[in-house]
Amino acid sequence: MSNPKERIDKVLSKHGFGSRKDVKKLLHTGTVTVNGQIVTAQDVKIDMDHDVLKVADEVISLVRHRYFMMNKVAGTVCSQKEGIYTSVYDLISEEDRADTMEGTLHLVGRLDVDTEGLLLLTTDGDLTHRLISPKSKVDKTYEVTLETPVDAGQQQRIADLFAAGITVPAEGREVEFVAENARVTFADETHATLVIHEGKFHQVKRMFQAVGNKVIYLKRIAEGELKLDESIAPGTYRDLTAEELAVLGVE
Numbered sequence: 001m002s003n004p005k006e007r008i009d010k011v012l013s014k015h016g017f018g019s020r021k022d023v024k025k026l027l028h029t030g031t032v033t034v035n036g037q038i039v040t041a042q043d044v045k046i047d048m049d050h051d052v053l054k055v056a057d058e059v060i061s062l063v064r065h066r067y068f069m070m071n072k073v074a075g076t077v078c079s080q081k082e083g084i085y086t087s088v089y090d091l092i093s094e095e096d097r098a099d100t101m102e103g104t105l106h107l108v109g110r111l112d113v114d115t116e117g118l119l120l121l122t123t124d125g126d127l128t129h130r131l132i133s134p135k136s137k138v139d140k141t142y143e144v145t146l147e148t149p150v151d152a153g154q155q156q157r158i159a160d161l162f163a164a165g166i167t168v169p170a171e172g173r174e175v176e177f178v179a180e181n182a183r184v185t186f187a188d189e190t191h192a193t194l195v196i197h198e199g200k201f202h203q204v205k206r207m208f209q210a211v212g213n214k215v216i217y218l219k220r221i222a223e224g225e226l227k228l229d230e231s232i233a234p235g236t237y238r239d240l241t242a243e244e245l246a247v248l249g250v251e
Contacts, residue, residue: 004049004064006101008034009042011053014101015060031056048101063100067127067245068092069229070119070237072220078110078119085113091235092121099123108132109140109199109223117142117220118228121237127250131223137180137197138224142204145217149189158211159184162194168206179207193221224248 012023012032020042026032027040033054034046046053053060070088072078077085088107089097097105103123108131111119122128131138150158162182170176183195194204205215221228225247232238240248 004047005045006048007042008032008039008044008046008053011046011048011062011101012055012060014099015063016095016098017055026055064102065100065124066096066105066122067124067240067248067250068096068121068237069226069232069240069244070121071228071230071232071234072111072116072119073235074114074116076235077113078107088119088121092237111220112202112205112218115218115220116234118223118226119220119237120223120226124250127248130249132199134198139195139197139222140199140220141222142194142196143217143219143221144192144194144204144208144215146190146192146208147214147216148212150186150213151189155186155189155192158208159186161211162207166207166210168200168203168210171202171206174201179203182207 009020009023009027012026013020017023017026024042027042030038030040032039034044034051036052048062048064053062070091072088075085076088076091077083078088080087080089089105092105099105100123103125105121105123106128108120108122108128111117120131130136162179162184165178165181168177168179177200179196179200180198184192186192194207196203204218208215226244229238
């Protein structure tokens with residue numbers, strides 16, 4: 001666990017009060033207080049979890065990490081490189097994209113350009129590692145719409161193949177691989193829910209391609225026990241709630 005004490009000049013700079021030079025000037029005005037005591041020295045350390053920091057009598061909400069849930073819309077990419085598509089990062093306010101005390105905002109896994117649904121963004125590298133590590137085997141749940149209807153017999157065949165670990169064909173530079181066991185449940189002949197705990201390139205599409213079908217709509221609706229809040233409009237995001245953070249094991 002990281003040390004909650006940080007230099008006040010770093011804290012103020014990370015919370016929007018300019019460069020270290022700007023902060024030095026601010027401290028000399030005598031308007032910065034910690035727990036009611038005026039602070040003028042740059043190297044004073046404050047406890048991020050317990051101290052009350054004020055600037056001109058306004059309490060500064062101290063942020064160690066950011067945690068956002070986005071409802072990704074089709075036609076957006078999970079990349080910060082310029083291209084023909086809008087980046088999901090472009091949908092986030094400049095304030096929310098700013099670095100926190102301990103990290104830079106990044107995605108926890110990615111979705112294809114035409115895939116919709118749950119995206120997590122955070123500055124918490126420890127959480128990201130825990131969720132995407134192959135050892136963690138965190139379930140990822142998708143809603144799938146297929147191009148070709150499949151009858152009950154075909155549905156059972158697909159379910160058995162996915163559960164056993166289907167061989168997924170190569171695509172481009174991506175080599176053939178055997179997918180780990182997955183669970184598929186059909187709602188009808190063209191709609192299914194798929195649960196996997198890997199995240200290889202175009203994996204869901206390639207799995208259904210391997211059984212002779214084509215995915216025409218794909219939406220991630222859950223990651224582990226965290227479910228997409230369907231009230232979030234496509235292309236928008238919000239902070240995770242305390243309950244959602246608890247689901248992810250964040251204190």
